[in-house]
Amino acid sequence: xxxxxxxxxxxxxxxxxxxxxxxxxxxxxxxxxxxxxxxxxxxxxxxxxxxxxxxxxxxxxxxxxxxxxxxxxxxxxxxxxxxxxxxxxxxxxxxxxxxxxxxxxxxxxxxxxxxxxxxxxxxxxxxxxxxxxxxxxxxxxxxxxxxxxxxxxxxxxxxxxxxxxxxxxxxxxxxxxxxxxxxxxxxxxxxxxxxxxxxxxxxxxxxxxxxxxxxxxxxxxxxxxxxxxxxxxxxxxxxxxxxxxxxxxxxxxxxxxx
Amino acid sequence: xxxxxxxxxxxxxxxxxxxxxxxxxxxxxxxxxxxxxxxxxxxxxxxxxxxxxxxxxxxxxxxxxxxxxxxxxxxxxxxxxxxxxxxxxxxxxxxxxxxxxxxxxxxxxxxxxxxxxxx
Numbered sequence: 001x002x003x004x005x006x007x008x009x010x011x012x013x014x015x016x017x018x019x020x021x022x023x024x025x026x027x028x029x030x031x032x033x034x035x036x037x038x039x040x041x042x043x044x045x046x047x048x049x050x051x052x053x054x055x056x057x058x059x060x061x062x063x064x065x066x067x068x069x070x071x072x073x074x075x076x077x078x079x080x081x082x083x084x085x086x087x088x089x090x091x092x093x094x095x096x097x098x099x100x101x102x103x104x105x106x107x108x109x110x111x112x113x114x115x116x117x118x119x120x121x122x123x124x125x126x127x128x129x130x131x132x133x134x135x136x137x138x139x140x141x142x143x144x145x146x147x148x149x150x151x152x153x154x155x156x157x158x159x160x161x162x163x164x165x166x167x168x169x170x171x172x173x174x175x176x177x178x179x180x181x182x183x184x185x186x187x188x189x190x191x192x193x194x195x196x197x198x199x200x201x202x203x204x205x206x207x208x209x210x211x212x213x214x215x216x217x218x219x220x221x222x223x224x225x226x227x228x229x230x231x232x233x234x235x236x237x238x239x240x241x242x243x244x245x246x247x248x249x250x251x252x253x254x255x256x257x258x
Numbered sequence: 259x260x261x262x263x264x265x266x267x268x269x270x271x272x273x274x275x276x277x278x279x280x281x282x283x284x285x286x287x288x289x290x291x292x293x294x295x296x297x298x299x300x301x302x303x304x305x306x307x308x309x310x311x312x313x314x315x316x317x318x319x320x321x322x323x324x325x326x327x328x329x330x331x332x333x334x335x336x337x338x339x340x341x342x343x344x345x346x347x348x349x350x351x352x353x354x355x356x357x358x359x360x361x362x363x364x365x366x367x368x369x370x371x372x373x374x375x376x377x
Contacts, residue, residue: 077355077358191291237290237294240290240297241283241290244280244290247280247284248284
């Protein structure tokens with residue numbers, strides 16, 4: 001196991017965490033190989049963290065493997081896409097009264113040992129949503145195809161302009177949310193590849209978003225669901241959604257989440 | 259050459275389509291995913307209506323002599339066909355998912371009843 005660039009505080013050293021009801025939402029599509037490791041690492045990070053795996057219509061043994069690892073499993077009857085899958089997890093977290101939710105992808109690219117970094121701003125009440133960014137740190141060695149990197153950068157620039165705050169990684173699914181963030185996403189969450197639109201949505205609802213630098217790992221199992229042609233399609237779709245979203249009336253700040 | 263009135267009417271009608279689609283997205287009545295083809299239709303027809311010499315040229319390429327706006331109809335019909343075909347695939351997927359949901363519901367209901375009678 002390679003040493004990570006960033007050192008993360010272990011869960012035990014995060015004051016106040018143990019009093020919170022907390023859940024990890026793990027969307028997974030055909031991740032029977034990577035999933036047990038991810039769940040074990042989540043438990044190692046914080047034994048008090050409930051783990052909910054959202055099986056987005058897998059055709060392998062994802063659901064069985066997750067249940068065997070002691071996670072709760074929400075099995076979707078067919079593939080909803082990452083947005084619909086993740087929102088299922090937020091709904092679960094909302095309805096079961098969790099105070100804090102983290103989202104960790106089932107393919108192992110998010111390192112649970114860095115969860116402390118992502119949780120910290122939320123725990124300290126400095127942000128409603130904290131996002132682990134691959135690009136917030138200088139010289140981060142994130143590798144990806146060139147088109148994809150350009151797309152991610154371009155989206156970051158556009159979103160930063162719109163929300164009036166520097167956002168470096170609008171496509172990261174490595175997140176921590178407080179009750180308000182959970183409530184927002186449980187009620188309304190974009191489809192397909194949702195993170196970009198969700199970022200804009202967060203600001204429109206006057207919630208506070210904070211990025212923290214993390215490093216992401218190579219995927220352990222499965223395959224990335226994004227090909228070049230698809231990236232272009234999603235790029236167009238996301239830009240359209242953001243553009244049209246600008247003409248929506250400003251949504252009022254969210255009332256008490258309960 | 260296309261009569262000017264036809265170009266103007268065509269451009270206004272197509273651009274109205276674009277605006278209507280955008281408004282439907284804005285008011286959450288149309289998903290972006292299903293709006294893209296409609297937008298492509300509206301934008302292409304607007305462009306072809308407004309760009310009169312271009313329409314002439316294209317009409318020449320495809321062998322339309324005498325009345326270039328016929329190309330507008332042809333392009334419009336092609337897009338409508340594409341939209342319909344797309345919807346057919348969407349409906350097929352939806353009905354498959356519907357069957358699956360009904361089956362899952364029946365199985366769940368049976369489980370619940372079995373649980374209730376045991377008690």
